[in-house]
Amino acid sequence: MKHLVAPSILAANYANLQADFEMLNASDADWVHVDIMDGRFVPNISFGMSIVKVMKELSQLPLDVHLMIVEPEKYIEQFRDAGAEVITVHYEACPHLHRTLQQIKATGAKAGVALNPHTPVWMLENVLEELDLVCLMSVNPGFGGQKFIYNTLPKVRQLKKMIIERNLNTLIEIDGGVGLQNAEKLLQAGANVLVAGSSVFKSANPSETIQRMKRIGRDTLMV
């Protein structure tokens, strides 16, 4: 399967979100990654469902909503109503993960679980069958523009092995510090979805960066 590119809107220009969404709509991007931070699970606050609703109106691409919040089960239906296509909760924030995943799926959204850098992939052993997506955090969640943690690569390989052994189609998403410099390695290790914030929005030509990221592995000569 061809990999997906999901630019992270956290790094966009909030004074003119419309312009950034127009760029994304016309680009090779597959999803828009939307980071929700509550100032409790992570030491930063981003925005809530009313802004996601605005993003849904501006976006022609599916919204991939990453909930970096405590008690995510309280807000799943609201984020789905606001327009989330994929809803990802954190393993570390869900004492009843299995139940929370059923709750996400009951809304019709795709269900994802994110793992912090210190959480081993085998923690998902008994819940993998329930998942549409696993998001491996390659930075400590809370901020854009951080340095990629290289220990993510063996985690991608381990998780890929678990998915293949069980004959599943679970997508592996990588979030944090992803750019043209490490995308190929991640894809070779088994990643399916690349989230990219700063590397896209802080580049001279965001749409071209997305295109180059999308072409990696397909036609390396054009990269």
Ligand code: DX5
């Ligand atoms: C970090 C967020 C990421 C962030 C990635 O907590 O989950 O999605 O936007 O940003 P970059 O690509 O700049 O590391």
Ligand code: ZN
């Ligand atoms: Zn994210």
